[in-house]
Amino acid sequence: MKDYYEILGVSRDATADDLKKAFRKLAMRYHPDRNPGNKEAEDKFKEINEAYSCLNDSQKRAHYDRFGTSEGMGAGYGPFTTGAGFGDIFEEVFGDFFGNFGGTRRQRPARGSDLRYDLDISLSEAVFGTEKTLDFPKWESCRDCRGNGSAPGKSPETCPSCKGTGSIRFQQGFFSVSRSCSKCQGAGKIITHPCKKCKGMGKIQEQKSISLKIPAGVDTGSRLKISGEGEPGEYGGPYGDLYVILNIESHPFFKREGTEIFCEVPVSFPQAALGTEIEVPTIDGTAAKLKIPPGTQSGKLFTIKGQGAPRVGSHQRGNQIVRIYLEVPTKLTSRQKELLEEFASINGDEVTKSFKEKLKDLFTGVES
Ligand SMILES: [Zn+2]
Ligand SMILES: [Zn+2]
Structure with missing residues (x-):
């Protein structure tokens, strides 16, 4: 013995x-x-x-x-x-000395999951910042039972199958092997008197409304973190966080690249040839005056200082870049036609002539 x-x-x-x-x-x-x-x-x-x-x-x-x-x-x-x-x-x-030896220890406070919310905002909202209200359904820890799932005054009982460990052990050779307890789904406790409000789940889905300040300068892919607005934790663990991922909607006129805002503005041939002053729309809704010098070619870029986007945390804005292009009229009155024909008769084929000269230099020796 x-x-x-x-x-x-x-x-x-x-x-x-x-x-x-x-x-x-x-x-x-x-x-x-x-x-x-x-x-x-x-x-x-x-x-x-x-x-x-x-x-x-x-x-x-x-x-x-x-x-x-x-x-x-x-x-x-x-x-x-x-x-x-x-x-x-x-x-x-x-206790914790050997960590998880012999099976998973359950019912430890665990932090709730993080949530992701995709939010579309306009380009001007991204440039100037805005405030948005996010409405979404979200799990909240049940206030009636403080998240434990049992009716007020009642407590969950220790699972008789696994004696509260959440896992069933069995012997395999020398070692004790464990699997999750099927009676309590590994929770280690059984709710005998479920809370009426959450039906024993310990959490309830609520319509959540959160107001969110979006700083000036955000861009597509910018991530805003709202601490503690994720899923509730398990067994008294803290809430996860909410991440708002921004997408800037495309704008019909402006295109943004970093702190620069691009746009394209048409001018007529006489405007480009003689020079003029045009008005260019800006992202803040005003019009900026832009001088087009005589002889401006199609595709030329002009800069309007300070009408671009800022970086987050900075008040300084980038520039607006304006690309000029020539718009050719598709309908001409007979008078316009007359004048253009007269112009052409004086000077009209000068462009094609000098172009031919260039080609000649490029392809000398080649039979035409
Ligand atoms: Zn169990
Ligand atoms: Zn409850």
Whole structure:
């Protein structure tokens, strides 16, 4: 007959605390994680587990003291036959010491998930900043039951299947293997009196309305974080965060690139040839005057200073870039036609002439 007191190195009148200390010390020394492949340590580890699981149970201890054995204490006893006894003891004594040894520990406060909200805003809202209201359905921790899912005054009960651990252990060779408890879905607790408001879920879906300040200068892909507006945490854990991902809608007239805003403005041939002053729309809704010097070619770029977009956190705006293009009239009055024909007769083929000259230089030696 094994002497459990001797195995643990304690006296016959050892208290529960003495037992726990002794077991902890020995189990740490002989733990298989620390003695890989050591058969002797393995056997010793089994032995101290067996001793502790007997002496730690006052009923079993009394029986053992009286009969010198723990057999006959009813079915299910024995740390390495059901696995349950071992795991319970282990967790009770060690807590977090070995991390997740023997199974997943449940019911730890866990932070809620982050949420993503995609928001479209206009280009001028992006340039000048704006305030938006986000409306969306969102899970909130139930206030009636403070998120635990039980009716007021009631508490969830420890799952009888897994004894609250959330996992069922079984023996596979020497090692204790665990799987998630099917009765409580791994929660370790069972709600016997569900909260009426949330039907035991501990959370309820609410229509949420959040007002959001969008700073000037944001761009497509900009990410705004709203702390604590994500999903509620589990078991009293903190809320996750809400991330608002911005998309700037395309504008029919302006195109933005970083801090620059581009646009294209048409001028007529006489305007381009003689020079003029035109009005160019800007993103803030006003019109900027732009001088077109005589002889301006199609495609020429002009800069209007300070009419672009700022960077987030800066008041200084980039520039607006204006591309001039020549618009050729498609309908001419007979008078216009007359004048153009006259112009052409004087000077009209000068362009094509000089172009031909250029080509000649390029392709000299080639038979035409
Ligand atoms: Zn369970
Ligand atoms: Zn509730």
